[in-house]
Amino acid sequence: MERRRSTPDVLAGAIFMVIGGAFAVGSLGYELGTPLRMGPGAFPMLVGAIVAALGLAIVVKGLVAGEAITFGSIPWRAIGAIVLAVVFFGTTVRGLGFVPTCAVTALLTALASTRVRLLTAVAVAAGLTVAATLIFVVGLQLRIPLWGPWLGF
Amino acid sequence: MELLDNLALGFSTALLIQNVIYCFVGVLLGTAVGVLPGIGPTATVAMLLPITFYFEPVTALIMLAGIYYGAQYGGSTTAILINLPGESSAAVTALDGHEMARQGRAGSALAAAAIGSFIAGTIATVVLAVAAPPLARVALQFGPAEYFSLVLLGLIVSIALARGTALKALAMIALGVLLGTIGQDIYTGTPRFVFEQRELYGGVDFVSVAVGMFGVAEILRNLENEHSREALVSKVRNLWPTREDRRRMVGPIARGTGVGSLLGILPGGGHVLASFTSYAVEKRISKRPQEFGHGAIEGVAGPESANNAAAQTSFVPLLTLGLPAHPVMALMVGAFIVHGITPGPNVITDEPELFWGLIASMWIGNVLLVLLNLPLIGLWVRMLRIPYQVLFPMIILFASIGTFSLSFNAYDVYAIVFFGLLGYVLIKCGCEPAPLLLGFVLGPLLEEHLRRALIISRGDVTVFVTRPISAVLLALTVAALVVAVLPAIRKRREVVFTEDD
Structure with a gap:
């Protein structure tokens, strides 16, 4: 399993999890409303959760069967x-x-x-x-x- | 004969002297940025957008459109001559085009690309003129539920644009949608995620996102390993293809035009998909598939026709539904809005001169491109010698000035660094920037129509599947998602299986 661990995948997933999570938590500070009248917080909350979930999936995939990407040098x-x-x-x-x-x-x-x-x-x-x-x-x-x-x- | 009247109106607008001049400026700039690696049409249109605020709306749109399809021409030139696709869709052209150039047939390859692009552009302009009005009439029937489903479909289809895995592309789309929620909420006016900064109330300007993701991030990528671009440019002789080459070009051009016109109309489809599909089609039906990759002229003529046709017909979703199919289209939505026009089904009836003028200008632009590209090929080749050390400071400086002049807001300038760095890291991790930008532009539409549809249906979520058009669009969305994810699953299986061995 070690061979296919992909650091870039894990990093990308982590970024998505952090940003998605931050938005989801942040939107709790706004009114969520009801399906009939969605408040300002509902949509960001939903999308934030989706981003975080996709991020988690990318991390898991990166640990199990990652893409072979070379990260390269940083200028x-x-x-x-x-x-x-x-x-x-x-x-x-x-x-x-x-x-x-x-x-x-x-x-x-x-x-x-x-x-x-x-x-x-x-x-x-x-x-x-x-x-x-x-x-x-x-x-x-x-x-x-x-x-x-x-x-x- | 309504079509002829409309086209006559279009040409009378497009042939106004200032429109012809800016059409020329547009295709000239487009060819230049298509030729130059390291700067693409998205970043260029983003930088020039603020300038066009001072133009007449139709002039502004004619020029911006010219940059977009002009870049398709320029991109193929570098792909053929130095095996360096200046634009993503030209990557396919490089396969056989550069091989032809190495065999001393650069002239034929360039001619095949230019002639194919011209024929495809001409036919696609007619397709656009014929297909747009009925689609606009259908679109007028759309309610919020239909729009929500359509936007969702467009976003999911755009996964096809991305090179990386479907999972990452999905995450990029969702991240774009999420970043689009920054700023005041449309229904209640509540400022969201603004950190008490008044400058962020209007949201992040998408020009900053585009310049950051496509301009700054790309520059950082190029500065990773600097090597002098030794342009091993092949000599260009015999621009006119031989009789044999001409015979072999006809079929691929016709098929490429068809494939491109169709895929261009799909929201999110776009020209990259078109050129790849055309190449695959040509290779499959060819009697000599072994020649592909070793200088088959079919492999140049087909994809080049397809990407140009698609570049043209991708204006259909923009002009009829207000849906951008490509990051450049997303920027053009901004150009419409700045001039007080909401892109959508009403443009065709409210602004007929703009609508038909833009369409007619595309044909004029194609004529100008053939004139610009074939005789002046030497000039474009020489442009490749501009050192990158001059080019990238120019991009950064003009990008800063351009984003600042949007609304004299320093936050728009800071945003290009933020998105440049975010984009850089994500691109290095194998995520493509295009889906994020589309998500960013379409996200607010998605939220608006979702909430409006739910208000109209009194909170009944089933409205999206009980209205027939919306249900069909959602079914297509699910199908597109399955198609996009399936290869990933299959590949996983293969990996698992090989491990068992």
């Missing part, structure tokens, strides 16, 4: 850089304005690759900032200030 650097870049964009785009935010976001993202040289990353970031400004602000009239209030403009 930690890319994950870190991209998460940081996007969160930076969300938090600063109003304050810093379009141009500085785009430049930093693009630079951080470009650094996600392990093979990029710093100079290339800066060039890519500069080019993308110009392109994005031309396309979104000049071309499509997106209403975001180019330079934000945090910079004293």
